[in-house]
Ligand code: ADP
């Protein structure tokens with residue numbers, strides 16, 4: 001490369017830089033500032049170009065000085081007619097300016113910026129100053145945004161226009177970021193590939209890439225900003241969706257581990273033995289599953305349905321189909337307790353038909369023997385936690401994997417899908433009823449069945465907040481109900497009192513206090529995650545049988561525990577839990593035909609905590625609650641960070657841009673099978689970014 005570039009003509013520099021050049025390729029960015037930018041994850045010019053404003057300030061309106069009002073935001077265009085460098089204690093300084101326009105004078109102060117006097121601020125200079133008007137010997141702007149006018153309107157970056165506000169970091173000012181981005185735009189914006197086909201852009205009225213980049217950073221109008229943002233967010237979502245659809249397609253090219261036999265004796269037998277009539281939604285789910293399992297492509301289906309809608313029974317049908325074909329099932333539960341429970345209900349229906357069910361968790365005492373049985377084909381269904389997959393359990397003939405309530409995805413699913421060779425059918429179940437387009441993104445490679453109907457006779461759980469003064473009444477009520485055979489869960493956040501989360505109710509102490517106090521004489525027991533498996537089993541069994549009337553528990557009962565006779569749920573320090581978790585906990589009651597209650601205890605410490613409890617009291621549907629949760633916390637938090645790149649989108653918001661997401665999904669589907677256009681899309685600057693994120 002040529003070293004001695006002619007200094008007069010800057011043009012050749014454009015050839016030298018690319019989007020992957022380091023930020024230091026930009027004038028004014030040395031190693032120190034490059035390090036500051038690195039804090040924001042900005043290493044290359046492309047990163048900086050795609051570092052989008054978080055909002056804009058509208059500083060277009062210019063107010064004559066005579067008309068500025070105290071307390072209001074104003075932009076004035078004025079001449080500097082006087083200035084002082086004021087020294088303050090502790091080596092602080094202040095720049096004090098006197099500004100004048102045709103209608104009057106006012107002052108402006110810049111704290112800590114004394115050094116600007118005589119260097120940047122000079123007498124006679126004209127500029128735009130934007131800030132909140134205060135009063136200090138007449139109207140005064142304190143620490144305003146400013147821009148000195150050079151006569152070239154184009155140069156306005158910091159005021160007198162729609163001004164971008166960037167996510168910034170310690171040591172980086174908005175002024176710096178604006179200046180760099182402005183300098184970068186003419187160099188780098190033309191280098192950003194146009195990845196969207198012209199027809200597609202025309203169809204949705206999307207501006208070209210170069211224009212979008214210009215307008216997203218320094219918009220000529222709010223409409224331009226919105227349109228630029230829409231184009232970029234659309235492209236980002238399109239890239240994400242196309243990627244998901246391609247992954248989905250390639251998964252569908254793999255072949256099934258073992259052929260299934262549809263309508264075999266076990267499926268028929270299961271039908272005869274069903275303890276209830278399936279709901280319409282359960283029927284539909286079963287028929288989706290059966291047709292998946294009949295097809296030559298392995299099943300990859302997500303069953304989404306609110307807590308208590310009866311997903312387990314649906315999954316049993318898949319187990320029966322696999323077993324009819326002589327294949328084994330791995331049934332994954334998120335906790336040991338739930339694994340035990342599933343095993344119990346599977347045994348009840350499957351063992352009479354001659355199938356064997358085993359449990360395998362991290363704590364199974366005779367796990368060696370069980371592993372041997374599984375490997376030898378002596379077990380038809382093995383129920384377990386993810387130990388099932390981590391510890392390289394070998395199956396003789398694995399045909400189906402059922403994954404329950406594992407919306408924090410990950411390990412086992414990836415292990416299953418990336419396993420070389422023939423693939424088992426995969427059925428995943430989740431109680432997180434997220435909006436459809438979002439589900440199709442988060443669980444993008446799967447087919448989706450929604451169970452949107454509850455078994456008959458369910459009543460909404462009456463949910464109330466209970467103030468401390470009413471606690472004696474509550475415990476008296478629980479005691480009385482216990483005498484009538486009704487059962488209660490009391491959930492506490494902790495096992496033992498701990499120093500750093502003091503004030504939260506610990507289950508052991510609470511158990512002791514209540515069973516020696518207001519609940520004396522009521523058969524009660526404790527359940528928590530630090531107990532060994534036998535202890536847990538014994539307690540749950542006693543609760544299930546009704547011998548234990550009040551179960552003190554930590555959140556180990558959160559997922560899936562099913563004791564239809566329990567009708568009351570007390571949640572201590574309720575505001576400490578997340579919304580989805582609260583809904584899951586509440587889902588432990590309201591499973592029978594009797595009216596159930598959920599009592600929320602404790603005073604919320606934050607407004608968000610209060611809001612969570614209010615949402616829970618108002619809404620019974622998991623769908624509404626999931627939406628509210630997504631609004632409050634965002635998808636990154638709800639689904640666990642760094643999942644399929646969804647939490648790291650640069651611009652698009654999976655919730656707020658739901659309609660754009662739908663559109664992107666449809667367009668992505670249309671692009672699949674058009675190699676030329678897909679290839680162009682792979683050139684999208686967003687493509688590389690998501691790759692980086694996913695592999696990070
Ligand atoms: P989830 O979808 O939360 O996993 P479960 O599978 O645990 O729900 O089912 C919740 C309860 O509803 C269980 O007690 C189950 O036996 C019962 N149930 C399931 N399907 C039906 C049905 N069609 N009619 C009546 N009760 C049902």
Ligand code: MG
Nearest residue numbers: 311312404560
């Ligand atoms: Mg369940």
